[in-house]
Amino acid sequence: MNDKNNSVSDKVSYRDxxxxxxxxxxxxxxxxxxxxxxxxxxxxxxxxxxxxxxxxFPPEQEAVLFLFLLAVGLWITEAVPxxxxxxxxxxxxxxxxxxxxxxxxxxxxTPYLNTWSSPVIWLMLGGFFMAEGLSRTGLDRYLFxxxxxxxxxxxxxxLLAVMMTSGIASMFISNTSTTVLxxxxxxxLVRQLGRDEPFAKALMIAIPLAASVGGxxxxxxxxPNAIAAGVAAEYGKGIDFIDWMILGAPTAIVLILxxxxxxLKLYPAAAKEVKLELESMEExxxxxxxxxxxxxxxxxxxxxxxxxxxxxxxxxxAISLIPIVGLTMTQVMGAAHVRGLPWDTLMLVAxxxxxxxxxxxxGLAIRLATWLEFLTLLNMDVLVYAALALVTVVxxxxxxxxxxxxxxxxxxxxxxxxxxxxxxxxxxxxxxxALLLPVSTPPNAVAFATGEIRTRDLRPGGILMGLLGPAVxxxxxxxxxxxxx
Numbered sequence: 001m002n003d004k005n006n007s008v009s010d011k012v013s014y015r016d017x018x019x020x021x022x023x024x025x026x027x028x029x030x031x032x033x034x035x036x037x038x039x040x041x042x043x044x045x046x047x048x049x050x051x052x053x054x055x056x057f058p059p060e061q062e063a064v065l066f067l068f069l070l071a072v073g074l075w076i077t078e079a080v081p082x083x084x085x086x087x088x089x090x091x092x093x094x095x096x097x098x099x100x101x102x103x104x105x106x107x108x109x110t111p112y113l114n115t116w117s118s119p120v121i122w123l124m125l126g127g128f129f130m131a132e133g134l135s136r137t138g139l140d141r142y143l144f145x146x147x148x149x150x151x152x153x154x155x156x157x158x159l160l161a162v163m164m165t166s167g168i169a170s171m172f173i174s175n176t177s178t179t180v181l182x183x184x185x186x187x188x189l190v191r192q193l194g195r196d197e198p199f200a201k202a203l204m205i206a207i208p209l210a211a212s213v214g215g216x217x218x219x220x221x222x223x224p225n226a227i228a229a230g231v232a233a234e235y236g237k238g239i240d241f242i243d244w245m246i247l248g249a250p251t252a253i254v255l256i257l258x259x260x261x262x263x264l265k266l267y268p269a270a271a272k273e274v275k276l277e278l279e280s281m282e283e284x285x286x287x288x289x290x291x292x293x294x295x296x297x298x299x300x301x302x303x304x305x306x307x308x309x310x311x312x313x314x315x316x317x318a319i320s321l322i323p324i325v326g327l328t329m330t331q332v333m334g335a336a337h338v339r340g341l342p343w344d345t346l347m348l349v350a351x352x353x354x355x356x357x358x359x360x361x362x363g364l365a366i367r368l369a370t371w372l373e374f375l376t377l378l379n380m381d382v383l384v385y386a387a388l389a390l391v392t393v394v395x396x397x398x399x400x401x402x403x404x405x406x407x408x409x410x411x412x413x414x415x416x417x418x419x420x421x422x423x424x425x426x427x428x429x430x431x432x433x434a435l436l437l438p439v440s441t442p443p444n445a446v447a448f449a450t451g452e453i454r455t456r457d458l459r460p461g462g463i464l465m466g467l468l469g470p471a472v473x474x475x476x477x478x479x480x481x482x483x484x485x
Contacts, residue, residue, distance in 0.1 A: 035079050042073035059102040061364045067092050068364070068407070071355060075403035082400050083344035086351020090115075093358055111361070115353040119317035120219070120230040121346055123241075126320025127220030128341045130302055131173035133295040133327045136337060137287050140173060144181055148276060155199050155269035158276065160260050162186065163206045167214030167256045171221045171249065172303070174342075175211040179443035182207045183450060189276055190452055199269035204453045206263055208443030209435055209461050210256050213469070216429045217249040219316075223349050223402040228428025230353045231409050234360065237421035241306040241316045247425060251476050255433075255469055262464055291332050298326040345402070352406030365414035372415050381419065382474060388412050388423070389430040389470035396434030397462075401441070405431050425477050426470070433469030436462030 046069045054062060067089060074085045090112060096102060098109035115121070134140040144165055151161035162182060169178045186203045193200040215222035219229050219241055225248070229239055305312070305319040327333045359365045375384045388408065395404040409427050413420045434440045438448035438455055440462070447453060 038077040038079035039074075042070070042077055042079055046070050046073055057364070057367065058362075060097065060107070060362045061367060063096045063102055064093075064358045064362045064364050067096075067355065068359060071403070072407055075407070076399045078399075081344070082403055083347040083351075085403070086348045086354075089351040089355045089358075093354060097358070111357055112354040115230075115350040115357070118230055118350070118353060119233070119315065120226040120353070121350060122317040122320045124220055124223070124226050124346060124349065125341075126302065126323050127172065129323040129327055129333065130299050131177065132337055132341060133323065133332055134173060134299060135177060136333065137292045137295045139292060139295055139299075140169070140177070141181060144169065144185065148185070153273040153275055155271065155274050156264055158274055159199070159202060159206055159264065162203060162276075163210040163256050163260050164253075166207050166210040167252055168217070170211045170214035171217030171245075171252070175215045175222070176442040176446065178211045178214075179208050179446045182211070183446055185276055187450060187452075189274060190450075193271065193274070195452070197270055198267035199271060199274065201453060201457060202263045202267035202269075204447050204450065205267075205457060205461050206259070208441065208447045209259055209465065211443040212432055212435055212441050213255045213259070213465065214252050216252040216255075216432050217245060219244045221248070222432050223345055224405040224428045224431035226349055227352050227356075227402060227405045228409065228424040230349075231356050231413060232421050232424040234357065235413065235420040237424070239421065239425075240309045242309055245307070247476065247480060248429060251429060251473055254472055255465065258468065259461060259464065263461070266460060287332075294330050294332050295327065298323050348400070348402050352402060355406055356410040359410040360414070365410045368411045369414035372411070376415070381416070381422075382478065384416060385423070385426050385474045385478075386470060388415075389426055389474065390466075392427050392430045393433050393466045393470060396431045397436045397440045397466075401431035401434055422477050422481050426473055429473045430470045433465045433473075434462075435465050 046066065049069055050062070050066045053065065057065060071085055071089060074080055074088075075082055080088075093112040094109045097107040097112075099106055131140075134143075147165040147168075148158075148161045151157040162185075166178055166182050169181075183204075186207065190200040190203055195201075216225070219225050219239075225244065229244065232239055302319060302322045305314065305322065306316055309316055309319070328338070359368075375387055392404055392408055395408070405427055409424060412427060413423045416423050435444060436459060438444050438458065444458060448455070448458070
């Protein structure tokens with residue numbers, strides 16, 4: 001891999017969706033003045049709107065409404081890091097609801113702090129440990145090369161292999177890391193083909209698209225999935241690892257196949273044969289056989305245990321301890337590797353769960369949902385699902401998809417009593433369909449940062465996934481709700 005490829009890889013150590021994209025595209029730029037002005041603007045706007053609505057809601061709802069509006073503004077403008085907003089949410093709820101500030105009797109704020117111990121957090125953490133182990137030992141690169149090599153030299157087969165490998169890998173490891181690896185593998189070929197070869201552009205668009213969509217496949221594939229699973233569990237509609245895969249994996253594969261056909265039609269290959277330089281994925285120094293064997297064994301055991309949860313009955317959160325304990329006890333991962341894990345993503349998810357719980361517990365979700373009751377006038381669930389899914393996609397193109405789901409989901413489930421699980425699944429999966437802009441998702445940013453594609457090149461695939469994705473998701477969820485869910 002050349003120096004330019006390495007520089008792209010080095011930049012991508014962030015997994016907080018919207019913020020990571022900005023850091024890839026504008027490394028080293030702090031925009032201190034912009035952030036300060038954004039913070040002032042958000043504060044003024046929130047205060048104005050909150051004052052307009054004051055007196056309409058009970059005190060506890062007013063307090064949470066102020067937090068809700070503040071979180072919306074901060075997440076949209078990125079005036080402060082997204083994970084910091086997650087911590088702010090917890091601190092605010094403890095201070096406002098857990099004291100006598102608004103009530104003579106303080107609320108029990110334990111549920112808003114216990115989100116750190118949520119099974120969803122442990123499930124994601126187990127996935128992070130497993131992905132770090134695969135990356136450190138180079139097994140991820142080996143698996144990528146092994147998956148792509150059988151495709152041969154036919155452009156269509158190569159494109160399909162690249163997309164399927166990116167999509168399936170993103171079900172278990174970070175879609176950002178997946179994109180970096182795949183971009184490193186195809187970039188030499190892309191530059192060899194030149195910008196006059198349409199197939200080169202197809203490759204650069206296909207990788208981030210497949211990596212983002214592939215994240216739908218598992219609960220750990222994308223943070224919005226975890227948020228959705230957590231909210232569903234609060235309504236007694238828990239969904240385990242294999243149940244999510246039954247829903248998410250087929251949806252992701254179908255969308256990847258449709259995108260493959262679409263890209264082949266949009267960018268037909270002029271060259272009859274192409275050859276990927278898979279050697280570019282190899283790292284010069286990697287740990288020895290012992291570490292590779294341990295990581296492969298622990299990862300395989302973890303995935304198998306996740307997939308067989310209905311048979312053995314062990315909770316997925318408990319299974320997540322296998323890579324966490326196993327990789328650290330065997331010293332495959334040390335303190336430095338643990339510090340490098342995306343803890344900021346866990347902070348964001350935990351804060352989102354706390355906000356959702358507060359919006360629900362105070363009754364604010366039901367109050368806000370009444371403002372959206374016009375969507376239910378035709379008594380057609382599919383129209384409500386479609387409208388809220390499109391709102392989720394649109395917002396996720398401009399702000400963190402995790403933050404979007406954290407804000408939209410509590411209100412949406414209150415709008416559809418008895419359909420909480422379906423709503424959680426539809427909105428959680430739809431958040432992965434936001435692919436319109438370079439900043440919509442880190443995979444887009446990584447591909448854009450190479451200089452081989454422009455913003456307008458992302459639009460056809462972004463529009464296709466933004467419209468087709470929710471439609472496929474809604475159809476599949478409604479079908480499974482009749483027989484499985």
